[in-house]
Amino acid sequence: MIALDRVLDTRPLRGHAGFRRLWIGSTASAFSGQVAVVAVLAQVWELTASPVLVGVVGLATGVPIAVFGTLGGTLADALDRRRLVLFTSAGAAVVAVLLAVQAAVGLRSWLLVLALVAAQTGCSALGSSARRTFVPRLLPRDQVAPGLALNHISFQGAMLVGPALAGLVIAGWGTSAAYALDAAATALSLYGVARLPAMRPDRERTGRGFVEGLRDTVEGWQVLLRTPVLRAALGIDLAQTVLAMPVALFPALNAERFADDPRTLGLFLSAIAAGGIVAALTSGPATRARRPGLVMICAAAVWGVALGVFGLVDGLWAALVCLAVAGAADTVSVISRGTVVQLATPDSHRGRVSAAEYVVGAGAPGIGNARAGLVAGYVGPELAAATGGAACVLCVGLIGAVGRELRRWTVDGRS
The missing domain is CATH 1.20.1250.20 (MFS general substrate transporter like domains)
Incomplete structure (x- = not known):
């Protein structure tokens, strides 16, 4: 253990290439996700000028989280978790591209924006449970907590810097650029997952x-x-x-x-x-x-x-x-x-x-x-x-x- 590990345990990043690639991709996706959140709020407000409809964005994300998050947990214990995350992340990247396209061509439909947000959230929620199981499979038992801590640094960093970055991107290039950034980062996260070994649960349930x-x-x-x-x-x-x-x-x-x-x-x-x-x-x-x-x-x-x-x-x-x-x-x-x-x-x-x-x-x-x-x-x-x-x-x-x-x-x- 190096001196730094007494303050922040970095053993998972130093000693496990699979976790390192996964962490880099997840970090990029977390930052771009915050940019996309601000872009959605800004676009819906621009289209409607209604705080009520801006609040509906919460329903467009909350309902898919509850439905597809629960379904995703069942699938994560029945299928290869790596393939499930690849599939759902690819879906989220495709939806991010569609969000960028609708903003670029000026369709000006808040209903379409909310529908795409719901679809992207559903894709992410469907793979979230499988993604969470990667850390205990990739790391020794005594490094699971440090691995989770490193993931949380990404989350908190995204919460702190992401909205400010969103303001700069949207002010300079518009909401379509913010959505495009999210699509690119989500695609980058696919690389980290693709290089992982198969992640089948201990007891697979297929054909049910x-x-x-x-x-x-x-x-x-x-x-x-x-x-x-x-x-x-x-x-x-x-x-x-x-x-x-x-x-x-x-x-x-x-x-x-x-x-x-x-x-x-x-x-x-x-x-x-x-x-x-x-x-x-x-x-x-x-x-x-x-x-x-x-x-x-x-x-x-x-x-x-x-x-x-x-x-x-x-x-x-x-x-x-x-x-x-x-x-x-x-x-x-x-x-x-x-x-x-x-x-x-x-x-x-x-x-x-x-x-x-x-x-x-x-x-x-x-x-x-x-x-x-x-x-x-x-x-x-x-x-x-x-x-x-x-x-x-x-x-x-x-x-x-x-x-x-x-x-x-x-x-x-x-x-």
């Missing part, structure tokens, strides 16, 4: 009909809910996202405290990503922790505390510090939870359990933001943030107290 496939999907959820370690990890994820999700409160808080300055609103979002990047870049101690479940419990509690305090503090810098701490805690929690889920799940069920985690992780924040907005409508955004953070800490504490298996679970599978 709809009813059998439905049973397989239900079985994946049963494994998740009946396994104490996985059930507790899911509960903590829900506590964080449903009870303490802050993004919907940002506009109201910004209007009340900072004169509705759009630059401040952007800083709120960037602060969370900045904290997440710092935590990911210094994740060595967390990824080497023998008890990732205990680390996840502590990090989730810090997330709740930081967001609760965010609702009460005055001053921009104090607010930004709270959000950065929350972002750092969320990163540690996500890495630790991913380690537990991937290593505590049998490979024969890993695709379906990963799909369940993906659906919850992608869908629950939307529910949490809706809850936060509803509460803020009655008690104001400050109290909504404070009570949400407190409720999160309370639930995480209860789950941690009851979930002895999660507290004691170790990377070697013992508790």
Whole structure:
């Protein structure tokens, strides 16, 4: 182990060419995906000038995530996962090209844009569970957590830099260029996957009909809910996202405290990503922790505390510090939870359990933001943030107290 690994464990990148190629392609795709997200919002707003229809973009992504994310988990445990990801990534790249074409020729149909966004999201969701299973198959058991941490650095970096890059691309060359960039990066990610070995599940299920496939999907959820370690990890994820999700409160808080300055609103979002990047870049101690479940419990509690305090503090810098701490805690929690889920799940069920985690992780924040907005409508955004953070800490504490298996679970599978 080199000195750097004590801060950020880079062994997966240095020692495993397959993971390295996969990480490079995924990183490029993550950055371009953020560019495409901004391009979609900008184009729908340009075509409609309606905040309601801009909000419909969330439905165009949320519904395919729920439907195709669940289906993708079943397919990931029935087919060669590498081929499934190649197929779905190729589909997403084709749709990105179609988005670029419609913007370039000026079709000016917001319905077409939403339909293409839904199609691209469905392709990505269909392959997401299979892609998540690559890390534990490519890396030794003791390097799974560092591999997940490196993936999270890509995600946080994309969240921080991607929107700014989108603004430059769209301002200079238009939305069609942003979509074209997404298509090129998605095609690049195909190279990293194509060079991987076959990724068949330990127990393939082929030639099964709809009813059998439905049973397989239900079985994946049963494994998740009946396994104490996985059930507790899911509960903590829900506590964080449903009870303490802050993004919907940002506009109201910004209007009340900072004169509705759009630059401040952007800083709120960037602060969370900045904290997440710092935590990911210094994740060595967390990824080497023998008890990732205990680390996840502590990090989730810090997330709740930081967001609760965010609702009460005055001053921009104090607010930004709270959000950065929350972002750092969320990163540690996500890495630790991913380690537990991937290593505590049998490979024969890993695709379906990963799909369940993906659906919850992608869908629950939307529910949490809706809850936060509803509460803020009655008690104001400050109290909504404070009570949400407190409720999160309370639930995480209860789950941690009851979930002895999660507290004691170790990377070697013992508790």
